[in-house]
Amino acid sequence: MKNIIIVDxxxxxxxxxxxxxxxxxxxxxxxxxxxxxxxxDMACLTEGLCTLINAADQSGIKTIKESIxxxxxxxxxxxxxxxEEDNSEDDTIDNDSK
Numbered sequence: 001m002k003n004i005i006i007v008d009x010x011x012x013x014x015x016x017x018x019x020x021x022x023x024x025x026x027x028x029x030x031x032x033x034x035x036x037x038x039x040x041d042m043a044c045l046t047e048g049l050c051t052l053i054n055a056a057d058q059s060g061i062k063t064i065k066e067s068i069x070x071x072x073x074x075x076x077x078x079x080x081x082x083x084e085e086d087n088s089e090d091d092t093i094d095n096d097s098k
Contacts, residue, residue, distance in 0.1 A: 003044050 008018040028034035053067040
């Protein structure tokens with residue numbers, strides 16, 4: 001089944017991250033379908049993140065290990081290396097808005 005996810009991230013907006021589906025996309029009809037949709041969406045977003053991590057590694061920007069450590073730290077409620085390097089409040093990742 002085709003899955004399209006729209007991810008809109010704007011660090012100057014609240015909420016910072018908005019995730020949605022294209023108009024006309026199939027919507028879940030019951031709680032079990034909704035669960036399946038969320039699991040598939042998470043898998044698709046993870047694949048996109050893996051693509052970015054690999055691109056950063058191949059470009060010499062950051063190793064895969066460093067990126068994975070940053071992702072894990074962020075998921076566990078810490079900060080990413082971006083907000084550690086730039087201490088301005090505007091660029092801080094807001095976990096509460098997700």
